[in-house]
Amino acid sequence: MARPDSDPVLKALNITKSFGALQVLHGVSLEINSGKTVSILGPSGSGKSTLLRCINWLERPNSGEIYLDGEPVGRHPNGELMSDRELAAIRARMGKVFQSFNLWPHFTVLENVIEAPVQVLGVPKAQAIEQAEQLLQKVGLQDKRDVYPYSLSGGQKQRVAIARALAMSPRVMLFDEPTSALDPELVGEVLAVMRDLTREGMTMLVVTHEMAFARDVSDEVIFMDQGEIVEQTTPDRFFSNPETRRAQQFLARYQ
């Protein structure tokens, strides 16, 4: 069902999350419209990863609502928890890229990329391979299709992980510090792929410490601190004229 472009692809409403006595998210809300890239910045421990994990229910929020294309994620409108199967079906429409790549080591690069399309979506294998080859070309790794992940560099692993997520044709891509585990000289190749995705109109939510990326590529910046959104504005305004003291202090450390 086609939706008007003005409806957000992803919407989170008042998400709260605690681990035992520690409250990590204090009612976080955000929206991303189709084709937009939103960067989430904030000091470590501010709840960025937890927020991303709540969005596709790798972590169950204590309260709040999440919608993908207007459909609830994790809970039915009557409050009932979704089954494993229902949750899987909705997660299949969100791509996620992890800080530590999380490739499946027993599969080759190509097998990593075709696994979910074939097993989850039921795409015929030949067609999945053709699509995977295009994606590997896009991330510059077509010559690595038959090697196992252990033989790749961090930057190459992360590009495979991006191709793997893209193979599901997701509505939105969630990135959790995709370059934080990389040697400095490998960061650029991953950011380049992400820039291409933005340009092609992918909808992206990116947790990052790459200030240049956030400034140049995103349509919106969200600054989180201590489990809440402190500022939510355009990159220009955030970087040239942060409103809160917390954001100013944060930026001072990165510039």
Place this chain on the structure above:
Amino acid sequence: MTADGFQMLLEGAWITVWISLLAIALGVPLGLLFSLIRVSRLPVLSQIITLYVSVGRATPLITLVLFLFVALPAIGLDIDKYTASVLTLTLNTASFNTEIWRSTYLSFPKSQIEAAQAMGMTRGLYFRRIMLPQMFYTALPALLNEMTFLIKASPAIAVVGIVDLTRVTNRIASQTYEPLPPIIIAGVIYMLSIGSLVRLQRVLEDRRKRYASA
């Protein structure tokens, strides 16, 4: 040693081998099944498995096989000595394998599971496609170790009248009054059986090296 004695040894060896192999072939998947019940924390069933594992690991094989051979007929279940033996070895090895599979399951990297979940895989699908193929290789050394223990412990089943490789050496010795030759031959056969398991392990480890650097 006579040709007759040699023939008897081979028959005893054959019995040891098929009973052990059958117990292994049943005990490995059974251990996997039990371990999954345990980690699933299914009420009652999971507690039964926990009890079974502690009893199974603590009970000597002789006690177990005698118990089955005597107790089951007493409650009206006819059981021959071969069934009792296979059942004994299977129940014993499965209790050890349950713990091997369980710790392999619990140590599986969460990061890979999260990637699978994030890609829209259901629990059953990622268990089958992502976890099990890797768990197999991780569990292999411990499983093969347990198999060698099983083979070495298998002479216990002679107590219900099975003439296995060890029992047959006693018979030959008591006929020929020359105990050494059959004992040596039996020793060699045990070593060959266990050696072939070790060899199998190497072959499978080499297959795993395809995707693991070490």
